[in-house]
Amino acid sequence: MHYRRFGTTNHHISTFSLGTMRCLASEDIFQQTVARALAQGINHIETARGYGQSERFLGRTLQALKVAPDTLVLTSKIPPSPDASSFDRHIDETLERLQVSQLDCLALHGINTWQHLDWIRHPQGCMQAAQAARDDGRIGHLGFSTHGFREVIATTIETGYFDFVNLHYYYFFQRHEPVIELAHHQDMGVFIISPADKGGMLYRPPDTLKALCHPFDPLLLTYRWLLSDPRVTTLSIGPAIPAEISQELATLDDGPLTEQEQAALDRLAARPTTALGADLCRQCYACLPCPEAIHIPEVLRLRTLAQAYDMTAFGQYRYGMFENAGHWFPGRKANRCTSCGDCLPRCPENLDIPTLLHQTHTQLQGPERRRLWG
Structure with missing residues (x-):
């Protein structure tokens, strides 16, 4: 260690x-x-x-x-x-x-x-x-x-x-x-x-x-x-x-990344652009605040993880916390979007945010999940 x-x-x-x-x-x-x-x-x-x-x-x-x-x-x-x-x-x-x-x-x-x-x-x-x-x-x-x-x-x-x-x-x-x-x-x-x-x-x-x-x-x-x-x-x-405490933790290197590790991370970094193209949210947060209190960047980050890396289960887990965790995970669900267009002129990527929000809600709205501690 x-x-x-x-x-x-x-x-x-x-x-x-x-x-x-x-x-x-x-x-x-x-x-x-x-x-x-x-x-x-x-x-x-x-x-x-x-x-x-x-x-x-x-x-x-x-x-x-x-x-x-x-x-x-x-x-x-x-x-x-x-x-x-x-x-x-x-x-x-x-x-x-x-x-x-x-x-x-x-x-x-x-x-x-x-x-x-x-x-x-x-x-x-x-x-x-x-x-x-x-x-x-x-x-x-x-x-x-x-x-x-x-x-x-x-x-x-x-x-x-x-x-x-x-x-x-x-x-x-x-x-x-x-x-x-x-x-x-x-x-x-x-x-x-x-x-x-x-x-x-x-x-x-x-x-x-x-x-x-x-x-x-x-x-x-x-x-x-x-x-x-x-x-x-x-x-x-x-x-x-x-058993969930892996023995590998005690010996995991904490020094600089190797060339092979960096190459793998470079593949991860390139994947969102390849998978989402012009629909990729780059997390600038310029779309906030939303009149409906939707945490637009976080919703679209979960969308990116699901579409780029098939991390749909994680996206559903986190998306299910909206409206259920108060200040620990603020924001309303994406189906609250009224397509008012308030965010559109502020997005430097010219994303069709209302459409992406509704698509993400459909993809990630899973079963209700209770927080471990209320």
Whole structure:
């Protein structure tokens, strides 16, 4: 396992981190999953107040496994709040559940909107409690997680309040590259959220994607793409069972890409233009805002992945979250389009956006899917 400095926390953490949102079928499975991760050399475990029994399971597991505190970096997450007193109480509850007197890293869980940013700037908001907990030793370092738009993320980074950021950035979603650079410039740790799942359900790649990536496994190739970037600290894995922690993670190279790896990535990069031609959305976001609150670029990104790489199952999974996940995945479904034409003059590619939206809805509207945590 390779290790990297996690920004100004100065913790050296494994290039893969264990996320504990999914391994909750039983406490025994949870404990086995943590034990396997530790055996692979993973030394950073992330949980959250909102992950069901995860904090309690983790506290009891670390006691049962007799894990020395100085061998492990623990991160938990608490949602932002406009109320300092309730946030302070939540910190104490997290410490109690984890059975620790100090938490290495605390992230504000989901600074996704401008309102969330206002809450952390407010003098009586959650940052008052978070900073007080850091000052009195209950918290080591502060960060934030985000599913928000790039502009919200950049502004949050620029506050200077945080030592690390958890965000979405993948081979198949590179829009956040500027905030990766901004975080690096601020010497922040960069934690990539769920690249196997949110990055494309790459643990079940379609045949088209496997052929384009050959001789490499699509998941491992995109892991390599991320780890070849020295600005990235760690990638989250979120196994449901111990067997989902691949032994290959412990030995995966984190150096520069090889010529053969770059050739495979070049094939991936060329595929959308070949497959979609003049109908390719290039993700400039000039079409927003939409009067019907449709997240047009994200809808069309999912369309591109389905048509270029046959990643239809992933497209259906993510598309099904529209109107079902609030600020965690904002936007209405594409069939809400009224063909008003408001977006058309702003599109530099002159795409027939209303037609593409309705086509995408037909292709990706699958069965209803419930979020794991509401």
